[in-house]
Amino acid sequence: GQQVMQIPQYQHVQEGEDFTTYCNSSTTLSNIQWYKQRPGGHPVFLIQLVKSGEVKKQKRLTFQFGEAKKNSSLHITATQTTDVGTYFCAGRNSGGYQKVTFGTGTKLQVIP
Amino acid sequence: EAGVTQFPSHSVIEKGQTVTLRCDPISGHDNLYWYRRVMGKEIKFLLHFVKESKQDESGMPNNRFLAERTGGTYSTLKVQPAELEDSGVYFCASSRAPLGEQFFGPGTRLTVL
Numbered sequence: 001g002q003q004v005m006q007i008p009q010y011q012h013v014q015e016g017e018d019f020t021t022y023c024n025s026s027t028t029l030s031n032i033q034w035y036k037q038r039p040g041g042h043p044v045f046l047i048q049l050v051k052s053g054e055v056k057k058q059k060r061l062t063f064q065f066g067e068a069k070k071n072s073s074l075h076i077t078a079t080q081t082t083d084v085g086t087y088f089c090a091g092r093n094s095g096g097y098q099k100v101t102f103g104t105g106t107k108l109q110v111i112p
Numbered sequence: 113e114a115g116v117t118q119f120p121s122h123s124v125i126e127k128g129q130t131v132t133l134r135c136d137p138i139s140g141h142d143n144l145y146w147y148r149r150v151m152g153k154e155i156k157f158l159l160h161f162v163k164e165s166k167q168d169e170s171g172m173p174n175n176r177f178l179a180e181r182t183g184g185t186y187s188t189l190k191v192q193p194a195e196l197e198d199s200g201v202y203f204c205a206s207s208r209a210p211l212g213e214q215f216f217g218p219g220t221r222l223t224v225l
Contacts, residue, residue: 017173030211031211033213042203042217042219043155043205043214043216044216045215048212048213052167081190088154088155090155090214099157099160100145100157100159100214101157102147102155103154104153104154104202105153105154105155107152
């Protein structure tokens with residue numbers, strides 16, 4: 001079945017440093033979504049990417065979808081303590097029933 | 113617009129007992145999903161309803177788990193009998209479109225002793 005891996009599993013950064021998490025799928029995706037889960041909270045939708053090579057920005061967050069639609073990345077510039085949480089990608093396989101598979105998640109700690 | 117609600121927020125039961133979790137999706141959202149997150153690991157898909165029909169239940173671990181969505185509104189997830197490995201946080205999510213943004217509920221933390 002489809003597998004979606006994320007690296008790194010954990011990341012500690014000093015406040016103000018940049019952070020990147022990578023998402024890799026074993027199969028081609030129709031689209032990919034990113035979610036953020038704060039400690040003790042529930043996943044909250046951040047963005048959806050659909051097109052090959054698509055890049056979207058939200059303030060300090062930059063999301064990319066790979067040309068082959070098998071990988072994606074989330075980059076945070078100048079992290080803040082409010083960025084703390086676990087970031088999940090969620091990919092839907094292409095063709096037929098587009099089942100969603102969540103990535104393994106990257107837990108981000110920001111040291112003030 | 114009210115968000116997705118789940119009940120209870122916490123449940124502590126003994127092995128062998130039965131527990132029923134409830135999810136109320138956002139009104140008008142035909143798509144309802146159940147997920148489980150164990151020990152802070154990945155969010156594992158359990159199943160997907162479109163209205164009252166099970167679109168995909170390939171993630172249900174075994175026949176001790178039964179999900180229903182009568183009338184296409186709220187959904188229940190029953191675990192009977194519960195085992196230790198069923199402990200975790202059960203999330204429900206809903207979406208208007210099948211490929212769209214999913215709105216997650218606050219989750220039910222299940223502890224099986």
